[in-house]
Amino acid sequence: MLASTIHSPGAALCPSPVPLLRRADDRSLRREIEARALHRVRAGVYAPAEDWARLPPWHKYLARIHALALKRPSAIFTHESAAALLGLPVLGDLRTLHVLVARKGDARRVGDVQGHYALEEPPLITSLGVCATTALATVVDLARNRHPAYALAAADALLHSGAASREHLLIANESRQSGRGRATAAWPLERATADAESVLESVSRAAIEWLGFPAPQLQSRFVIDGAEYRTDFSWPDQQVIGEADGDMKYAIGDAADAVMREKKREDALRRVMRGFARWGWNDLRTPDRLRLMLEAAGLTAPRPRRTAQLHALSLLLNH
Known part of the structure; x- marks a missing residue:
């Protein structure tokens, strides 16, 4: 599972997080390869081994995209690969690279590369010698073809960046x-909001709806004893607050001071609201854990759970 950071989608494509060296360009690399000082990213494309070892999974995925671009300069990246290049979130599979193909018969997987055929030519962005579908086109592709929670996260990220509006996505x-996937895409695109500030918040919104709970208010502000506090989620009617990060807010300076500040913040919020729930990725991977946490905070669910969607979400996050 991956939740990448946001890189102002549409402004430019993200560069490779490590230097990439082509053996064809420098025959002297052989000695470093044999000494294992270089890591093979793709046939004939290498990265400094120490740099590679320090990369998180999503940066390794991005580097692999750039390595393929070096081998195939004409490649046009789409779906998750375009999302990674655009700085949009990527969830789930970090093995497959996605490219557009010119013929429908070539829309198949070869090795780690999946080809996609588009009925009409999509809008493209080229940067750093790499080409990908634009952020708007990429989010619509994800909304039509990927898990709706992932599509919601991508749509939220695009709106939060200010590069597009919900109306742009719907249009x-x-x-x-092609009408294929149009109705499927409506669910995440209609719910997209610029107020979600993280992938975890976006995926949590999907889980909360499928668990049968009412939609929360996002980024609510509370002024308590002259101090202002902001919460990820709130349900004013039920007097419940939700924090979808598992991390401390305003955690600056000494760690012990940060703990005390967060405790003071939480105590203040508990004085004005009846219940408080905090969760992170590990809780969301088993949606029933989130349900129990919200119920323990006093939140009630007026609708039945949507078990199929919750099961698919668990599979996505445990990929």
Whole structure:
């Protein structure tokens, strides 16, 4: 599972997080390869081994995309690979690279590369010698073809960046020549908001709905004893607050001071609201844990759970 940081989608493509060296360009690399000072990213493309070892999984995925671009300069990246290049979140599979193909018959997987055929030519962005579908087109692709919680996270990230609006997304989806996936895309695109500030918040919103709970208010502000506090989620009607990060807010300076500040913040919020729940990725991977936490905080669910969607979400996050 991956939750990447945001890189102002649409402004430019993200560069490779490590230097990439082509053996064809420098025959002297052989000695470093034999000494294992270089890591093979792709056939004939290497990165400094120490740098590679320090990369988180999503940066390794991005480096692999750039390595393929070096081998195939004409490649046009799409779906998750375009999302990674654009700085949009990527969830789930970090093995497959996604490229557009010119013929429908070539829309198949070869090695770690999956080809996708588009009925109409999508809008493209080129940067750093790499080409990908634009952020707007990429989010619509994800909304039509990927898990709706992931699509919601990508749509939220795009809106939060200010590069597009919900109306832009809905129009882009409706205006495509192909109707395949159009109805499926409506669920995440209609719910997308610029107020979600993290991938975890976006995926939590999907889980909360499928667990049957009412939609929360996002980024609510509370002024208590002259101090202002902001919460990820709140349900004012039920007097419940939710924090979808598992991390301390305003954690600056000494760790012990940060703990005390967070305790003071939470105590203040508990004085004005009846219940308080805090969760992180590990809790969300088993949605029933989130349900129990919200119920323990006093939140009630007026609708039945959507078990199929919750099961699929668990599979996605435990990939």
